[in-house]
Amino acid sequence: MRKWITMLIIITLCFTFVDNFETVAEEKSVYIVEVTTSPKKTAQYIKRHHPTMEVMETFDILLQAVAVKGTKEELEKLQQEPFIQTIHQNQQYKAVYETLPNKNALQNAYIPAHFNGTKYTGKGIKIGIIDTGIDLEHEALTDNFQGGSDVVEYNDEPAETEEGFGQTIHGTHVAGIVGANGKIKGVAPESDIYAYRALGPNGFGTSVQVIAAMEKALEDGVDILNLSLGNTINVPDFPTSKAVNKATEHGVMVVVANGNDGPNDWTIGAPATAPTAISVGAYKHPMKEVSLWNARTKEKTAIFPVEDVDFWQTETTYYISETINHTDLLLINEANKTVLEDIESAKVLPKGIIVEAALYDESFFANYDIPVAIVESADKLRQKERMFFHVKTETTKEDVAPFSSRGPVAMNWQMKPDLLAPGVQIVSTIPGGYDMLNGTSMAAPHIAGAVAILKEAQPTWTNEQIIGALKTTARKLENKRPIEQGAGLVQIEEAIQTDVIINDPLLSFGKIHRFMDERTIELEIENIGKEAETFRFHIPKKEKGVTWHLPMNFTIGPNEKKTIPIKLKMNRSQIEDGIYEGYITLQSKKALYELPYMYMLNETKQKKIDGFQIKERPSTSEEHKYEFEFYATEMLEKVDVFLFDTENYVLEEKIATFDELQIGKKEGTFQLQNDEIILTNRFVFVFAIQLQGDKIIYETIDNKG
Template sequence: MRLLMMTIFIMTILVQADRHVHADSDVWIIEIDESKDTVVELIERDYPFIEILYTYDTLLQAVAVQGDERHIEQLHQEDWVQTYSKAVNYSAPEISNTQSPTTFPDYHEESFPYTGKGVKIGVIDTGIDYNHPDLEQNYQGGFDAVDFDGDPMETTAEEGMPTNHGTHVAGIIAADGDIRGVAPDAEIYAYRALGPGGAGTSAQVLAALEQAVKDGMDIINLSLGADVNSPDYPMAEAVNQAFDLGALIVAANGNSGPEDWTVAAPATAEKAISVGAAYTEVEQPFFEVFQHDPIAIRQIPYSEPWNLTQSYPLEHITSLDDLTSSIHDRIVVVSKQNNQYAEIINQIYEQGAKATIIYSDEEEDDPNTWDWVPSPFPVAYMTMEEAEMLLDNETWVSTIYETDENNIASFSARGPVTSDWTIKPDITAPGVDILSTVPDGYASFQGTSMAAPYVSGVLALLKEQDSNASPQILKERLLTATSPFEQDATPSTQGGGFIEVDQLLEKNYRIENQALNFGMIDDSDLDSTHTITINNEDSEPLTVTWQVPKRKTGLSWNLPLTTTLEGFSQHSFEIAINFQQKLLKKGVHEGYLSLKLNGDEKNLPYLFIHDTADYPRITGLEIETPPFDTEELRLKLYVADDLKALTIKLFDDQLISQSTLIEEQNISQGSFEKSLDKDDFESGIYEAVIEVFDGEETYYQTKEIMIP
């Protein structure tokens, strides 16, 4: 369900046909290997009961068609059909924590001479409440890829499960009323790709992205994601193409942290600006536990803030079947078991609980399932060990609060990216307890979905400052104005660091290729090099001085000499890293390389992998029912690197082996699909144990999956 609700973002757009559309028939996206004009002619000639809704020709070659399934089934047999997918909506819990505060933050710095005026920003999301008083002046139009019309309004209660995510994102960018966004004069365009409950299909997101590119958006915000850690997943490829066509692409890094390797497409795309969530100051809640250290309360991203100020009784249940009406105003501690987060949250909230703590075995839990699980009351997660400690020592709990400054949000997804071993996110921005617009009011949310639009707004200020600058130059200026937090956070956690908005417009230099991605090295490599280019954008000379990093076992640096750049000039610097293979540990090596530019310190993130690392060999595992087929299942996954063997076994909630899903030999890197006999598997939720062998070592992963 997570993958269906997700949000894989990217491209496409379209020319609407003049034919009438029947609302009660199905919509399909057909990728083709013939020209769209030829395909349109063939469909109109040979398939009178199928209507062509749109053609895609910018980011992919495809057509969107509508008709009864029996007629579509005939069409999909054509030789020119490459892939086909049904445009289906999937429900998600309602975000109902709307509030009407009396004071509001002002994201825009009043000292800035720019407000984003004249800059076009496309928000690909759940739509926008363009009647909101803080947005109605800046809203300029858009497209609805869910209903296939020009009205990208958020889903209302009359249409299904209401949404508010896109309105919240838009307000962070360009609200201009009681709340002022980062770029309050920017032009906002809405591209509704996610329907009722905040869910959608790849076809809808592709259509939205392609339309945004065709409409000439300067900046496109994608607070969405898919469960594939790969730089060449089709969605990531499409984002790169959109960038090449002139649009700055800002992508949320995802909320599946704090584990490494959790960043997912399209934030994995090379040319996307991938954004993690951070904060400068928050009040971190903890539980006091008798004779033990306090336990941190780690909230799921879309729940009400944990701001409890008095003691509450604990109510422990091991199963949702144990719920009673006596839990009113209690904090419920519940075992996740094989339940979905949404199911747990809804049932406990309906019984009147004050808050809930969901716990599970840390190795078995998959934080990715937090995505798109909004909650109208406080919800947090604990490991089984933490929950046992709490329950063994307390019957009532009090929340204490400690101020935490300059840190990465625990939910913010981490890098690196598999296959090309690059640093993501590129940057971090405010993403915790962000107040913004929602239909009929205002609300505070947290997530990388909130950090990405902050960056989109900042880019609008840069675009207004220099309207002729290319997307690449604007991206470089943005990333040059970042600084790592003064802590142990790594490049895989924060990229270049936190955005320094106060210095953004004053930087008189720009760094090209500042992320030092050395890739994977093996035992035969003695050194690796990386070249950056520094542009002096001022008339005064710029002196560049390199600082020798702290010594690390097994590697040494060969750094450039101090160099002075004349006014309005550029210079390329080659940075070399030397390896002492006998001393160098295997795994991920990362950190920052410091230099000074006229005394201004800048830290360049670097990363390389020696021989191997504990990265996920398999991502994006899902099982679906193919169109027109009631007897088969289709297994899909993405392989990060070539494998000698792959075995996936299914276990029930008692961890008893149920069946073997697949056993395959010699699988190449990239997408992998396999048809399965539906009769061999019972429907339900299982724990999939994935065993991979790369020719030298065997690795294991686990993932919760659903057999439809």
């Protein structure tokens, strides 16, 4: 029985939803209310007829909605109005990112400028960054920072929160990857940067602020939006996803981080799940890795050089000791940390020092001319007697970063991410300086910068052509699945120079339901070159129960576009359940294109119920009555919801039943029959889900009350 988190929605890569259940008990809460009438007129109506409620924001570009603040009783009265369509809880976000213990080991650093090997700089392209703000005085950002706004404190200076007040750095780092133009350069160093501070002290903000920032960006006329944010709700029907899709309709290209919840499948979250989002996974470039090999046990322990890198990359054998009396390598860990006091008075210093990450103090070790390396855990290096360890340097292969979230997307079964970009050990700007961070938060702005480069280099191309060119020319990583990498690693120069653009080459055939099923994808191929191109497909390897129907040869003339049908026939009786993915090869005289494909049969690894939230019903008249909502990620025959006591192992009561559940958002209410129950975290909700046929599976959702 699988366990899913209720109320705690984690923003992957860079932002975290905070437990929303506690806010229920507050006197007033904030809600996003979608309406059928004009949001501004609705706001005026609410002020007149519901004067005790506060109108926080009106949205009329990306959503037709108002954000209101009120008590439960006030919201219940508002719900009776005929113009109310849907009410969403206002979620909280927090900026999160991974700093590196070996941040001084620059031999493995990736500089964003390396991503762009062209002469183009993104000059004049407007890029909006929805984040924690920006260092307004940073030497590498002042020239191309052109404006923005702060929707946390409501002013025109979207500055990062300063030290001592819940300092933030995330937005400045993202901005530098896009367009730094100082000691280091970003991907598009002459682009126009517009920063929108949607998250305040300690990186906290709300969905109201994120959507408000997006609307401000559209009002400012940005060409590209970068959203290094997301959550773990693996469905496309979510307010932020709606906002992304609407922004695309307005001609803005929206780049979204895929999330940091990998390496499992089904971990991508909204708004990267939005169909029109350019979702980005994190690429790990080849790196030099230094390890200590135990000569007796043959175990390997990774270390991270921070001082005198050359010393650590010279392969030799050392003794390791936890006392200062030996002159090879001194190991400093929690058990012997007082040895730090002996270093100053030692007559003979060790050749090198290995220190656990938690004990590393850069200012302390800077006083001594000793090579220093960090180890995450010293457990494998601690020995009862002195042991030989051999220093070994290896160069790792390129990869998809393990933390990078994977697809597919539930409900519409799309393949995500769309593209990969560098996201490991990325050096960029932070307030007052520079630092090296990890995350798909760092990968997304590489693509935002790449889009700016293409818009400058190919000013007549449409947004669809730019996205198509990036996907068509992306480089596939070997031995990596489509739902890990999408089209692959972006190659900016190849995208600019391509003569062929395949519009959406990610072939998602969806979920197979019928006994004999047939799916066709219309693949649009455009020849923007000066000569005719002849193409042919390589027939995929024959698989039992699967038949491909592909045209053998076809020609597309110069400046001509053709739609090519890709037909897939399947016999469910001959195919086992699961996700099927691979590549179809399309070849011309000039190039080879590998088109990723995916389809699935009765895949049960993804959550059938997602985004479950419970809140006390906004009413003082009925105690122990609650409202809840969730998403059904596929058609379900029947769903029974039970309340389970984990301390006494008692199934307390059935609280809801749904028959023939369709895909999408569901809402309901329940009233506990036992009025002595208080929904603390000892209780969980058990969903008994009947799939097509008689198969029943169970999903358990914690109650974080």
